[in-house]
Amino acid sequence: MTKMNRRVALGTSAAVLLAWAGTDGQAANAALVPDTIRVGLFLDLGSKYQSTTPVATLVSAGGLGLSWVGGQGNADYPAPGGTVRFAVDAYRAMVLETADFSTAQTVLKKIQASSKAGFVTKLTKKGKTVYQVSEGVYSTATAAQSALAKWAAATGGQSSLTPAYVAGPLALEAGPYAGAGEASAAAVQLGNAGFDAFVAVKPSAEGTAYVLRIGSASSQAELTKIQAAVAAAGFTAKLPATNSAYAVIRDDVTYTGSATNSAPLYALPAAGGAALQADVQSDGSIQVVERSKNKYRGSMQISVLNNNLAVVNVVGLEPYLYSVVGAEVGSSWPAEAQKAQAVAARSYALAGGVTYQIADVVDNTYSQAYNGLGSENANSTAGVQATAGEVMTYGGKIITAMFGASAGGMTADPLEYAGNAIPYYAGAVKSPDDGIQKGKLDWYRVALDSGTVGYIRSDLLADKGQKNEAGLAMLTVTGDNVQVRPSPRVQSDVQPIASVNAGTLVLSLGKAPEYTNNSWVEGPLTADKLLATINAKLSDKNKIQGPLRTLEVSETGASGRAVRLKANGTTVQLYGDSWRSALGGVKSTLFKIDETARATIVGANGTSREVPDGGGTLQVLGGDGTVRSLDSAGGNAIVLNGTGQVRAITASPQFIITGTGYGHGLGMSQWGALGLANQGYDYKSILQYYYKDIKIEKDGAS
Known part of the structure; x- marks a missing residue:
């Protein structure tokens, strides 16, 4: 998808997205425009939103520093080098432990062929360097045990220093120590005694405390055995406080692929509320490897939410918009279109508040496209800077400024989606979106x-x-x-x-x-395919029964968008953008359906027959006088209808969906904004064309 073609997704609940603040349009509190915004790159919010990764790798040429978030101590913890990794301290399938690095790499590659959660950890045990190969970040020991059985063959018969087992987050704690060096020396001592020991950091009143985490037990019984063994070896360790915040640091060689060049991996507990913030030590950006290696301004906050790693980019609002506007519209578009997009994007980002529990927005089209530095360009940045702090309001509240790629010539009416009008939307207005067809x-x-x-x-x-x-x-x-x-x-x-x-x-x-995001055709689509995609959106009691024979638009809204369809003569009710996915992912709901098998046949005796009717085959009389069954006529027959129009028909039901526009069509059309800018509209006029009765305010000042 090109930068011009990305759009804001309507989401699952039109009624929620189309809600507005205020009741009578009178001025309310001045709009507040914050300096920063929280962008979720990886979050697990269950059915509301889910984008997860088992590990997050941050890279910065200028080096990275870590600090605790949320009043847990404010002293920085300098992470060595410019690469730091993060994961959840959870249950893992410990597949192999070996002193041979190449063996560890061979097993890792087998795991990585079907899992993104393969790890190689380097540590000292019994006087030598060993490598532990593990897979998974599981929330239960049972899940890790199942994975362990799956990966048994990955070792290829290689001998392991310890039998394969399930590693868990239960560990003993020793310390605190005076610093990282003293804690590392203590870890070597315990390792030489045969124990898995890792330096960990904990928030404290002084900022950061250095301790050891000893053992990786998957049950309390295992932890009790480790405690007895540690005491018998003459070391002092204790059970840590329940749900205490910590980050255990593993010497990870997974990402580097080198035995001599490792990166620290900070494993945060599934419970305990630990959150770390990564900042560049000098000028520069932070690359998130697992997010397409995108580079970002600002800070990265890493925590655990619903047993999964959460990564949130805390960035200045205006720099965030440099990327959003650059991703949403073309870099060569005129300044007024850039400005209009900047104000719309700023308004949309701020209207919902903290929509995603620990983030205001996410980095994809559930909110707005955001790709960090990679989407920025000089024109988008200029458009943002020229409108810095400006938002659209209604009744003093920032509006949810919906926008999309192309309205297909006419924007949508909110009634077509929610059944409840919104004062600041114009409803269906003409939109000059045809610039997308220029030169085609x-x-x-x-x-x-x-x-x-x-x-x-x-x-x-x-x-x-x-x-x-x-x-x-x-x-x-x-x-x-x-x-x-x-x-x-x-x-x-x-x-x-x-x-x-x-x-x-x-x-x-x-x-x-030509097929574009303003004019498109999909199909022919088979009846079986459409039946499956439509029924996937319907409840059991409302599913279409039997084969799909006919499918037609039975009602359209003010903009001409499909509101209701009939399948086999029975009304099928879905709302808004649900129709797009129900029909296999069509670009908009501004469409028509050509039923290739649908026809009224007038016989020689004057009687008519509606097809398809399941009443047997049709006989086709060709121009050469030959008669063929339509079933065997190569799939298509060319016929003239009663008005002299030529048409291709098929024996079995197929459907061609022809439409205009890309996206939900609500609010501003991006291609339409380009068209208006080319006609001489300034950005405020563009916004007021698409969003009626709104004010454009800057930090609450009109």
């Missing part, structure tokens, strides 16, 4: 002699005035090896359906714009 050629839908129906680009055909026996227009192919495409576009990953040479005559079934 039309395509002809054509039929070949074989009965194959597809698309050929208009510059590869010539109309020489030829007609067939039925008087229908025939077009002449002007080049050799001209590809017939299943839709009006060239797709490198979709094979052409036929190839024709110069001089070939093809039957014209009409002309269509």
Whole structure:
């Protein structure tokens, strides 16, 4: 998807997103525009939102420093080097322990072929360096035990210094120590005695306390045995306080792939509320490897939420928008379109407050596209800076400024989504979105002699005035090896359906714009596929019964968007954007459905028959006088309807969905904003065109 084509997703509850603050439009408290925003990169909020990773790797050329978050002590903990990793201190399948690094790497690669949670930890035991290969970040010992059985074959028969086992988060604690050096020396002593011992940091009144975590037990009984063994070896250790915050530091060689170049991995407890913040030690950015290696401004806060790692980027509001605007609209778009997008994006980001429990927004289209530094450009940054602090308000409250890529010529009416009008939306207004088609050629839908129906680009055909026996227009192919495409576009990953040479005559079934986010066609879609995707959105009692024979738009809203459909003659009720996924992921709900098997047949005796009706096959009388069964006529038959329009029909139900626009269509259309900017509208006029009765305020001042 290009930067221009990304859009804001409507989400699962239109009624929530379309709610507005205030009741009578009178001025309320001045809008507050904060300096920073919290962006969730990885979060687990259950059914509301879920984007998880078993490990997060942060990299900064300028080095990283860590500190505790939330009043847990404010002294920085300098992380060595510029790479730091984070995970949950949870249950793991301990697959192998070996003194041979290459063996550890071989086993790790087998695990990584099907798991993102493979780890190699380096530690000292009994006077030598060993490598522990583990898999998983599991919330229960039972889950880790199942994984252990799965990975038994990954060792390839390699001998292990210890039998495979389930490692857990239960450990003893020793210390505190005077510093990291003293704690590391104590870990070596315990390791030489045969114990797994790791330096850990804990928040304290002084900032950070250094302790040891001894053992990785998966049950209280195992921990009791470790405690007895540690005492028998002459070491002092105790059970840590329940639910205490800590971060155990493992010497991780997974990411570096080198026995001599490791990175610290901070494992945070599933409970206890521990949260660490990573900041660059000098100028620079923080790269998050697991987020497509994107680089970000600001700080990263790492914690555990619902047993999964949570990573939140705390960044300045305006720098956040540099990336959002750069991702949402084209870098070459005029300044007024950039400014309009900046104000809309700022308003949308702030309207919901802390929407995602520990984050205001997330970094994808559930909120707004945000890719860090990689999406920034000079024009988007200028647009943000020129409108710094400006938001749209209604009744003194910042509005949820919905926007999308293209409205398809007409924005949506809120009634089409929520059944409840919103004062600051204009409803259905014309939107100049056709700029997306600029420079693109039309395509002809054509039929070949074989009965194959597809698309050929208009510059590869010539109309020489030829007609067939039925008087229908025939077009002449002007080049050799001209590809017939299943839709009006060239797709490198979709094979052409036929190839024709110069001089070939093809039957014209009409002309269509090239497939874009403003004009598109999907299909033919099979009845079985659509039945499955529609029923997936319906409750058991409302599912469509039997095969899908007919599917039609039965009601549209003020903008022309589909509101209700009928399947097999029965109304199917879904709301808003649910129709898009129900129909296999179409770009918008501003569409029409061509039922390729749907027709009214008038017989020789004047009686009519509606098909499909399950009443047997149809016989087709061709222009040459031959009669064929439609089932065996190559899949398509070309017919004239009562008004003289030519049409391709099929024996079995198939559906072609033709539409305009990309996205929900509510609020501002980004391509429409470009069109208005090119007509001379400034950004405020653009915003007031798409959002009625709003004010544009800066820190509460009109």
